[in-house]
């Protein structure tokens with residue numbers, strides 16, 4: 301299927317909106333829809349969910365044209381502004397299998413993204429093996445349907461799975477195309493239904509190209525959008541898609557929610573939501589996998605959980621974000637189903653953490669005699685306490701606060717406290733950064749030999765650049 305997705309009026313409008321600038325849009329020849337009339341499409345809506353009384357396209361609606369062209373997986377040079385079908389990593393490369401992660405992914409990506417992927421250093425490397433072997437199982441999670449559970453103690457910072465997706469496709473609805481000139485005359489809800497219908501048709505092309513075992517795994521996934529017109533394919537995409545880190549790849553000239561990608565997995569898509577998730581997940585383009593790490597110790601037979609919404613939002617905002625997943629009353633954690641006083645306390649802690657995201661701590665220029673030299677760190681210590689009491693070790697912000705505290709205590713030459721925070725930092729650092737934390741942050745020898753500690757010693761002796769009064 302070769303389609304000028306980014307050449308649609310809607311895509312143009314969206315690209316311009318996201319940039320605030322005129323962009324270098326594709327030449328007409330890039331599109332097989334050259335003769336299509338310009339159709340005004342409202343792009344700002346969110347799809348409906350739940351039990352809709354009327355679903356499907358309105359009577360008389362004419363399907364858009366779909367064409368399927370074969371794109372060689374090995375070819376890298378495509379028009380950056382056209383979406384192409386490709387299976388990645390290419391077949392001959394990287395066939396290594398980890399616990400479940402070695403499959404090829406059926407991708408619908410722009411030529412720009414395909415090139416970005418191929419130019420990523422290390423691509424395609426094998427998925428990482430889990431050092432302690434498989435540590436999870438898929439099982440019954442009661443009202444939540446299936447879920448993923450630990451089969452043994454998984455230590456904080458341990459790799460749980462490094463999984464390649466079954467499918468990668470654009471998150472936004474621009475991968476569907478509307479030809480019908482009557483489109484603007486349909487009601488808002490009808491327009492949404494048409495969009496879903498066209499996306500479902502486009503997804504059929506993706507599905508038809510998938511390996512049979514991946515087709516089976518995809519169709520076995522849960523679908524919570526059975527009654528809103530999403531269709532068999534889009535229902536599963538909407539239920540199970542996890543965002544691919546847009547910092548690693550996204551369509552050219554895009555910002556915000558536009559131009560980003562979603563991925564669907566055999567195992568990761570079975571993981572249920574918690575407002576206190578016990579994991580950290582991060583996309584890695586070199587292995588073409590999502591890596592899932594334990595954010596804290598996970599005892600045996602414990603449900604492994606992810607976040608589906610912004611965890612620092614209020615419980616009402618979280619409930620709103622979870623509703624499209626069919627999660628009506630979130631009972632995932634004490635932050636949601638404790639007694640009212642506990643929920644209030646939880647909301648206050650999360651709101652404080654959210655406010656603190658934009659604040660930066662600066663050390664004092666001079667230390668005042670009689671005043672504890674770490675007093676300026678109190679806000680960071682309080683933030684860390686809030687995050688730990690809320691069991692939010694899986695947030696990136698937790699790593700940030702630990703970094704601040706570890707470095708500050710190394711500077712202050714307080715080895716005991718530096719070690720305390722540095723050892724916590726080590727457990728979450730690798731999940732976020734992809735590499736082990738330098739021992740200068742978490743071993744006594746490393747701390748004492750570090751330039752930060754030595755500078756701190758000079759300052760304490762009154763010989764450094766920052767004199768203590």
Ligand SMILES: C[S@@+](CC[C@H](N)C(=O)[O-])C[C@H]1O[C@@H](n2cnc3c(N)ncnc32)[C@H](O)[C@@H]1O
Pocket residue numbers: 441443444445446447521522524539540569570571572573574625626627630631632
């Ligand atoms: C990505 S799937 C997760 C796996 C799914 N439970 C299954 O059976 O395959 C998302 C769906 O799981 C269910 N779910 C996930 N987290 C939940 C939670 N905290 N409470 C209730 N249901 C949840 C919802 O039905 C949601 O639409």
